[in-house]
Amino acid sequence: MSLSRRKTLALIGGGAILAAAAAVGHDITRLPRDAMRPWDMAGQYEDPRMRALSWAILAPNPHNLQPWKIDLSVPDQATLFVDTDRLLPQTDPYSRQIFIGLGCFLEVLRMAALADGMAVEVDLFPDGADDLRVDGRPVAVCRFTPTDEAPDPLFAFVQQRRSLKEPYDTGRPVPGADLERIAAATRHFGMGFTTDPARVQEMRDISTEAIRIEFATERTLRESVELFRIGYREVNANPDGLEFMGPMFETLRVTGLFTRETSMDPDSIVARSAYAAFVETMQTAMGHIWQVTPTNTRLDQIRAGMDWVRINLAATELGIGMQPVSQALQEYPEMAALYDDIHRRLAPEGGTVQMWARVGYGPDVMATPRWPLEAKIVGGTG
Numbered sequence: 530m531s532l533s534r535r536k537t538l539a540l541i542g543g544g545a546i547l548a549a550a551a552a553v554g555h556d557i558t559r560l561p562r563d564a565m566r567p568w569d570m571a572g573q574y575e576d577p578r579m580r581a582l583s584w585a586i587l588a589p590n591p592h593n594l595q596p597w598k599i600d601l602s603v604p605d606q607a608t609l610f611v612d613t614d615r616l617l618p619q620t621d622p623y624s625r626q627i628f629i630g631l632g633c634f635l636e637v638l639r640m641a642a643l644a645d646g647m648a649v650e651v652d653l654f655p656d657g658a659d660d661l662r663v664d665g666r667p668v669a670v671c672r673f674t675p676t677d678e679a680p681d682p683l684f685a686f687v688q689q690r691r692s693l694k695e696p697y698d699t700g701r702p703v704p705g706a707d708l709e710r711i712a713a714a715t716r717h718f719g720m721g722f723t724t725d726p727a728r729v730q731e732m733r734d735i736s737t738e739a740i741r742i743e744f745a746t747e748r749t750l751r752e753s754v755e756l757f758r759i760g761y762r763e764v765n766a767n768p769d770g771l772e773f774m775g776p777m778f779e780t781l782r783v784t785g786l787f788t789r790e791t792s793m794d795p796d797s798i799v800a801r802s803a804y805a806a807f808v809e810t811m812q813t814a815m816g817h818i819w820q821v822t823p824t825n826t827r828l829d830q831i832r833a834g835m836d837w838v839r840i841n842l843a844a845t846e847l848g849i850g851m852q853p854v855s856q857a858l859q860e861y862p863e864m865a866a867l868y869d870d871i872h873r874r875l876a877p878e879g880g881t882v883q884m885w886a887r888v889g890y891g892p893d894v895m896a897t898p899r900w901p902l903e904a905k906i907v908g909g910t911g
């Protein structure tokens with residue numbers, strides 16, 4: 530879940546906040562340096578598996594939960610598991626999105642290794658998988674061998690890639706030809722898109738309504754609110770989840786306006802401002818892109834993720850921002866009508882809409898935090 534910084538400040542009332550910020554002093558300008566260090570550590574390891582993995586942890590993933598665990602106890606091999614403590618049972622009850630994120634991870638791993646002269650043979654679900662539940666079986670066994678295959682040009686954009694959650698420039702259309710180019714980066718399922726103004730408006734409205742439902746449903750809102758990291762100290766302590774950093778959020782935190790409790794109160798200033806900012810942001814979509822898979826197995830979800838990060842990297846190359854708008858794709862009863870609506874529109878022949886994002890041009894934003902790679906290694910380093 531994102532919150533437009535600029536809009537929130539405007540809605541709450543910039544003057545009062547700036548006065549409070551002055552009273553709070555230097556604390557508000559601090560950066561969560563530890564939480565950002567993994568972006569500088571990428572590629573800085575001795576072991577070629579660690580080098581590739583240090584890039585893979587920068588992959589996009591739902592709510593930035595980073596639900597990966599890696600076993601390096603067998604030489605030249607990395608075995609990927611899901612961290613079953615890092616799931617989203619309310620908004621992602623079958624962990625479909627979690628597996629999409631793992632697909633993103635594996636694709637960045639493959640690209641990073643290749644750029645380093647290593648091929649990665651990925652054996653997905655060697656012991657099988659349950660399509661509805663998550664268990665302790667491996668997601669992928671990755672075997673590293675030297676190669677002289679050429680690097681993937683998209684790898685160059687891993688450091689710059691972002692999920693751009695800010696409002697987009699409504700005066701700047703996204704060329705259809707660029708979206709064609711982005712679609713051409715996929716390898717498994719292709720990518721649908723529209724920039725048709727009438728269709729874009731309908732989809733803006735569906736994404737807006739889906740957010741209203743998530744906010745109005747206590748348990749789905751709570752799931753996100755519990756992942757709020759408010760201010761640099763919380764972000765450094767837990768470099769994951771939904772981070773709110775920078776002077777404005779530090780000030781809101783210090784003044785008690787922005788806490789997990791106030792976020793759960795629909796009448797609070799912060800909840801009302803956050804919702805208004807979301808609506809505003811959704812309404813600036815200048816196009817929409819999506820991915821449909823004919824079936825919805827764990828393999829499909831992984832491959833959708835592999836395509837998805839390629840889409841995100843190809844968009845980065847073209848300077849196009851994108852933000853997934855997953856709410857209407859989520860499988861819980863309150864969302865069922867919108868889920869059906871968006872599936873009728875985007876998958877009229879059947880299938881599952883795995884990802885949907887708004888696209889447009891927006892400001893440069895900071896990278897999001899990551900746990901250090903070392904925190905994700907289990908079972909020795911071979």
Ligand SMILES: Cc1cc2nc3c(=O)[nH]c(=O)nc-3n(C[C@H](O)[C@H](O)[C@H](O)COP(=O)(O)O)c2cc1C
Nearest residue numbers: 589590591592593626629630691692853854855897
């Ligand atoms: C499967 C999946 C679903 C996502 N859904 C949303 C979403 O609904 N809204 C949103 O703002 N970001 C969404 N994201 C983006 C993540 O929040 C983002 O990847 C994560 O916070 C890390 O930030 P980064 O992509 O800028 O590195 C999604 C990402 C994935 C892989």
